[in-house]
Amino acid sequence: MDSDEIALLEHTWFPVARADDLRDRVLPANLLGRSLVVYRGPAGVMVAEALCPHRGVDLTEAAVRKGLLECPLHGWRFDGEGACVYKPKRRPGGALPRQRLVTYPAIEAYGHIWSCLSPTTRTPPRLAGWGGPGWSYGCAKPVQLTGGLVRLVDLFRSPPLTPPMPDRDDPTLLRWPVDEPTGETTYQVTVPACASAQARTPDGGHWLIADFAAPITAEADRVRRFRVVGARGTGAASPPPQPAPAGAPPVADHYREAFARAYRELAFSGPILEEAV
Ligand code: FES
Numbered sequence: 418m419d420s421d422e423i424a425l426l427e428h429t430w431f432p433v434a435r436a437d438d439l440r441d442r443v444l445p446a447n448l449l450g451r452s453l454v455v456y457r458g459p460a461g462v463m464v465a466e467a468l469c470p471h472r473g474v475d476l477t478e479a480a481v482r483k484g485l486l487e488c489p490l491h492g493w494r495f496d497g498e499g500a501c502v503y504k505p506k507r508r509p510g511g512a513l514p515r516q517r518l519v520t521y522p523a524i525e526a527y528g529h530i531w532s533c534l535s536p537t538t539r540t541p542p543r544l545a546g547w548g549g550p551g552w553s554y555g556c557a558k559p560v561q562l563t564g565g566l567v568r569l570v571d572l573f574r575s576p577p578l579t580p581p582m583p584d585r586d587d588p589t590l591l592r593w594p595v596d597e598p599t600g601e602t603t604y605q606v607t608v609p610a611c612a613s614a615q616a617r618t619p620d621g622g623h624w625l626i627a628d629f630a631a632p633i634t635a636e637a638d639r640v641r642r643f644r645v646v647g648a649r650g651t652g653a654a655s656p657p658p659q660p661a662p663a664g665a666p667p668v669a670d671h672y673r674e675a676f677a678r679a680y681r682e683l684a685f686s687g688p689i690l691e692e693a694v
Pocket of ligand 1: 469470471472473474488489490491492493
């Protein structure tokens with residue numbers, strides 16, 4: 418990837434952990450070569466660099482105490498903004514350390530915790546039809562793949578040879594509606610890192626499967642794939658849509674085109690410009 422593409426990825430939301438894995442623990446995560454920790458604080462999910470600002474201790478061994486992240490070496494505790502708000506054996510009236518933990522924005526969506534390394538006006542990918550009454554979902558165990566984002570999207574390819582239908586309002590969305598025996602299935606790629614398929618079956622069922630890829634190395638040549646499957650209704654007899662079988666035509670060219678559009682959209686969207694280039 419060139420520097421423009423990496424800049425786009427730094428301003429993009431990616432999943433870093435499954436929400437169910439979090440509980441009361443500190444989870445390690447990686448994004449674009451940065452080592453992170455994910456945990457739940459009083460205000461919700463938190464993502465921070467896995468490096469204590471005091472002596473550089475690895476915080477993947479940290480604990481969460483009273484909603485604060487506690488370093489395993491000297492016990493300093495950091496709040497959700499990264500400020501040290503507790504230091505053991507501090508003299509009465511003594512100042513708190515000024516070193517700050519690097520933190521990143523974090524949200525919960527589609528059963529996963531998402532984060533973004535640089536300020537952005539973008540949002541996580543939108544999965545139309547997700548949620549609502551009767552909707553249930555489960556998240557697969559994340560797996561790591563070599564080959565980067567394009568490889569993931571290419572594996573999740575649409576069976577027909579027809580070109581994708583770009584979304585009128587969002588040029589970073591590519592869609593392939595396909596008539597299948599179980600109803601219409603729509604394959605969708607949301608650049609840069611989400612591939613999904615969903616179907617509404619004649620018996621009223623609705624299935625959705627989505628793969629999200631998070632680049633874990635600085636060059637984005639290795640990704641962690643997160644997968645969620647959701648369903649509603651009576652479609653028990655109908656199988657959920659599956660990624661198309663091997664041998665289908667690649668979508669990499671469409672993907673690269675949409676990636677370039679996404680970068681242009683980001684680079685010209687105001688205050689991000691100075692940071693992105
Ligand atoms: S190294 Fe973390 S508090 Fe000292």
